[in-house]
Amino acid sequence: MSSDDSPQGLNFPTEPLLKGILSIAIIELVKVKPIHGGEIYQSLKEKFQIDTPRGIIYTILRKMEGEGLLVSNWDIQESGPARRIYHITEEGLEYLKYAMDRLRRSRQIIMLLLGDEK
Secondary structure, eight states: OSOOOOOOOOOOOOHHHHEEEHHHHHHHHHSOOEEEEHHHHHHHHHHHOOOOHHHHHHHHHHHHHHTTTTEEEEOOOOSSSEEEEEEEEEHHHHHHHHHHHHHHHHHHHHHHHHTTOO
């Protein structure tokens, strides 16, 4: 999924559903291990085939941090730039469990819409 999957010449709006799925994918990556934004960007592409602008990722990270789902700290090394490392909170774990349950329920509807009922 890229930020521009619209048919040529058409500019369809980004659906809130896709933004919600991006947030879930990000918090799932942070759950696995403390991680910095650049690594999140790369992992989204590799693990979920999501290619989205880095600015959107950082906006979502700041929003989730403001909501108490994530916390961050600066990793300052002798060489290279300082990096903000994100960690999931207990509230973030609860949110992720809730979001994954909703995705599972939504999967049935999506499969019906796509004609893939099994």
